[in-house]
Amino acid sequence: MRLIHTADWHLGQSFHGQERHAEHRAFLTWLLDTLVERDADALLVAGDIFDVVNPSLAAQALLYDFIVDAHRRLPGLEIVLIAGNHDSGNRIELPAPLMRRLNTHALGRVYWQDDGDLDAERLLVPLTDAEGATRAWCLALPFLRPAEVTGAGMRADMGDDEDDGAPNDYVTGINRVHTRLIEAARARREPGQALVAMSHAHLHGAAVSEASERPIVIGGEESISAALFPDDIAYVALGHLHRAQQVGEARIRYSGSPLPLDFSEVSYPHQVxxxxxxxxxxxxxxxLPVPRPVAMHRVGPAPLERVLAELEALEDDPEQPRDRWPWLEVRVELEAPMPDLRARVEAALEGKALRLLRLERRLPRVEGEDAPARIDLESLGPRKLFERTWADRWGEPPEADVLADFDRLCQDVLDGDEEVTS
Structure with missing residues (x-):
């Protein structure tokens, strides 16, 4: 049986204010051609299908057009989609009844039965071969939000031996969900059938990206152990981390994102x-390396004259349509402020088929300088900003219980985005 594993499409991503529909469309066209060429039996998409919980109509059309085209060209192909932390689980599942007619299984959330036990059966997807025989079972586990695994039903399922207030309550809940799902899969499988797990999570020891991955849980101990996937699971298809990698052993893998989602990912080996x-x-x-439909260049950090020389040497193709022009980040090391820096960089790019998205100025640090350093709020994040504000107001850092309350509020905001309608 032949499967294709991919994840972290982030359809609809706004890249420094620019839309990337042409790049995503080119990737999906390549992916469909690859599925046909490889005569794949199943496609596994391990979360973060969209970039935001309320994606644009154009981003949703990319997904649904792909599913329809895939079913037309490969009627026997099984597609399994799980929601990631960027996705709305409810939105992913909304068209599920229609998608099942196209051999597509969309899992966005976990559910609990009246007795407090996990509804594991709905997360088990049979994977069939060309003759229609079940050759494997997919344990399709969408991203687990804290509210889904630490609520009243989950606590009842754990029993009295668990401490409700423990800092690792979230990770404990994840462990219990995995255990119950694996038990259910083992009960369903027959001799000769493989078990394949899908998960959107951060595993211990896996390498994160420099700048582009949102923390999967605000303030919490978010990474989980690869030991959650016992040896009788033949393959683990992971999503969330954008760098393609295996975790400990060849059967446990992040496919990585198919396109660079930040300039820090420009050198990654993007693949399925x-x-x-x-x-x-x-x-x-x-x-299987994914062709990059739009080049991405990162120039510097270097002094201005060297940056200008590098820009002059960049190759471009003015005959390409504008939506295929390369993206460009320029990082300049300065000895003093230069008000006309952008004008000088843009002058060097005049007539070139390149799109300047980001210009970063790097000024030298002055030893003993009393002035506060400039703060980049995007990289600082809400939690650090809260800690600094609290310390400035009260003269001491916030205690653990205050931070825990803040983390819960932040998580409520993220989870509440699912209720927003476009």
Whole structure:
């Protein structure tokens, strides 16, 4: 059985204010051609399908057009989608009844039965071969929000031996969900059928990106152990981290994002992963490089004269349509403020088929300087900003219980985005 694993499409991403529909459309066209060429039996998309919980109509059209085209060209292809932390689980599941007619299974949330036990059956997706025989079971586990695994039903399921107020209550809840789902999968499988897990999570020891991944849980101990996936799971298809990598062993992998989502990802090997199963076991995995439809250049950091020389040397193709012109980040090291810096950089780019998205000025630090350093609010984040504000107001850092309350409020805001309608 042949599977293609991908994740973190982030359809609808606004890249420094610019839309990227042409790039995403080119990737999806390549992906569909690859599925046909490889005669794949299933496509696994491990979360962060969209970039925001309320994606634009154009971003949603990219997904649904792809699903329709995939079913037309590969009627036997099974597609399994799970929601990531950027997605609205409710939105991912909304068209699920229609998508099932196209062999597409959309899982956005976990649900609890009246007795407090996990509704595991709805998260088990049979994967069939060309003859329609079930060859594997997919344990399709969407991103688990704290409210879904630390609520009253989950606490009842844990019993009295768990401490409600423990800092790792969230991770404990995740562990219990994995355990129950694996138990249900083992009960359903028959000899010769493989188990394949999908998850959108941050595993211990995995390498994060420099700037582009949102913390999966505000303020919490967010990473989980690869030990949650026992040896009888043939393959683990992970999403959330944008750098393609295996975690500990070849069967546990992040496919990575198919496109760079930040200039810090420009050198990543963007790919999807082809997975071949033989019976209950993993036979092979192969990284399939994704062509980059739009080039991305990162110039500097360097003094201005060297930056200007590098810009002059950049190759471009004016015959390309504008939505294929390369993206450009320029980082300049300055000895003193230069008010006309942008004008000088733009003059060097005049006539070139390049799109300048970001210009970063780097001034030298002055030893013993009393003036406060300039704060980049985007990189600082709400939690650090709150800590600094509290310390300025009260003369001491906030205590642990205050931070815990703030973290819960932040998480409520993120989770509340799911109720917003476009």
């Amino acid at each position: 992963v082809e997975v071949v199963l033989e019976g209950e076991a993993l036979a092979t995995t192969e990284a």
